Amino acid sequence: MAIYGKKDVKERIVALTRDLILIPSTVSRPVERLRCYEFIKNHLEALDQIKVREYESKGIPSLLATAEGINKPKILLCGHLDVIDHPDKASYHSVVKEGRIYGPGSGDMKGALAILLEVFRNIHSQKPDASLGIAITSDEESGGASGIGFLVARKGLSCKSAIIPDGGSLNEITVEEKGILHLKISSYGHPVHSARPWLGKNPIQELMGGIIKVQSYFDSLKTEGHWYPTCAVTIISTENKTINRIPSQAQAVLDIRFPPPFKVDSLTSKIKEILGKNYGIEKILGAGPTHLSPDPLYQKITEEVTGKKAVFIRDDGGSDARYLAPRGIPVMMSRPIVGNLHAEDEWVDIDSMVLLYEIYERYLLNKL
Numbered sequence: 466m467a468i469y470g471k472k473d474v475k476e477r478i479v480a481l482t483r484d485l486i487l488i489p490s491t492v493s494r495p496v497e498r499l500r501c502y503e504f505i506k507n508h509l510e511a512l513d514q515i516k517v518r519e520y521e522s523k524g525i526p527s528l529l530a531t532a533e534g535i536n537k538p539k540i541l542l543c544g545h546l547d548v549i550d551h552p553d554k555a556s557y558h559s560v561v562k563e564g565r566i567y568g569p570g571s572g573d574m575k576g577a578l579a580i581l582l583e584v585f586r587n588i589h590s591q592k593p594d595a596s597l598g599i600a601i602t603s604d605e606e607s608g609g610a611s612g613i614g615f616l617v618a619r620k621g622l623s624c625k626s627a628i629i630p631d632g633g634s635l636n637e638i639t640v641e642e643k644g645i646l647h648l649k650i651s652s653y654g655h656p657v658h659s660a661r662p663w664l665g666k667n668p669i670q671e672l673m674g675g676i677i678k679v680q681s682y683f684d685s686l687k688t689e690g691h692w693y694p695t696c697a698v699t700i701i702s703t704e705n706k707t708i709n710r711i712p713s714q715a716q717a718v719l720d721i722r723f724p725p726p727f728k729v730d731s732l733t734s735k736i737k738e739i740l741g742k743n744y745g746i747e748k749i750l751g752a753g754p755t756h757l758s759p760d761p762l763y764q765k766i767t768e769e770v771t772g773k774k775a776v777f778i779r780d781d782g783g784s785d786a787r788y789l790a791p792r793g794i795p796v797m798m799s800r801p802i803v804g805n806l807h808a809e810d811e812w813v814d815i816d817s818m819v820l821l822y823e824i825y826e827r828y829l830l831n832k833l
């Protein structure tokens with residue numbers, strides 16, 4: 466039997482979500498990010514017989530909490546506390562209306578994080594020695610290499626299976642995620658006064674020409690649906706602060722997402738071939754497509770709790786599952802109903818949060 470009633474659960478996860486939203490835990494605000502981390506750590510340390518191990522890689526904090534004596538939990542809950550940057554700090558607050566919590570990071574993934582923290586606490590209060598862990602990291606939005614990636618590769622983090630509410634929806638369980646490749650492309654020019662452009666070489670124009678060639682290659686890969694490789698130019702920059710000067714360099718960052726059979730290396734070589742040797746290419750992040758292999762029991766329990774069919778879906782986005790699934794660890798990935806992700810009016814549906822909590826509780830009590 467659960468020790469809390471449904472109403473208590475709802476109140477607790479809504480309050481915790483709203484507390485988490487108030488802290489602008491973004492990559493550009495490391496002090497706030499640390500504050501959010503400390504807040505969660507204190508929350509976990511307050512639990513009886515729970516051991517919290519703390520880690521740091523490249524200034525990025527993370528933790529693993531388990532019952533005393535458990536090093537490799539059977540099931541690992543994974544959450545990230547970092548959220549997307551909005552320039553106005555005042556936008557980091559929440560409003561509850563129409564059965565939703567609105568606020569930056571509510572859907573990705575502070576609402577889900579609150580559910581994980583509450584269910585972790587609940588399961589341990591029912592089964593104090595449960596082989597259940599929770600890993601909290603703070604760099605998922607920038608690739609996860611210093612969070613889950615670091616814990617798995619450098620700190621021996623392992624588990625039999627993982628739960629990551631960072632994709633899918635309440636009745637949509639993610640089974641496959643696209644791979645990810647972030648490339649920085651540079652072009653080099655010859656700076657001159659821009660009233661006499663014939664004397665120099667403009668790296669911005671060269672860069673634009675290269676981007677168009679790369680884009681047309683990706684356009685040629687389009688098929689039905691969205692399960693094909695995509696390329697979005699997300700940043701273009703130069704060192705220039707001067708209007709009447711041609712800059713010496715220009716850079717673009719490409720965010721490329723791809724399904725099998727494409728690979729990080731084959732796509733990188735293809736782009737090098739398209740651009741030729743006048744461009745610099747630097748890989749910022751690369752990871753192949755991921756198969757998540759969720760437990761059929763998780764699907765069954767999702768259907769029982771929600772009273773609706775639960776379907777398997779492919780996700781265009783990626784997540785920290787990319788560090789676990791390739792090691793043969795099945796990942797259960799669904800989440801509450803969310804909307805407007807990465808916008809200031811991002812939201813999470815409250816009733817679906819309570820349902821996901823119930824799915825987790827039932828699944829974990831069955832498995833642990």
Ligand SMILES: [Zn+2]
Pocket residue numbers: 545573574605631
């Ligand atoms: Zn996320």
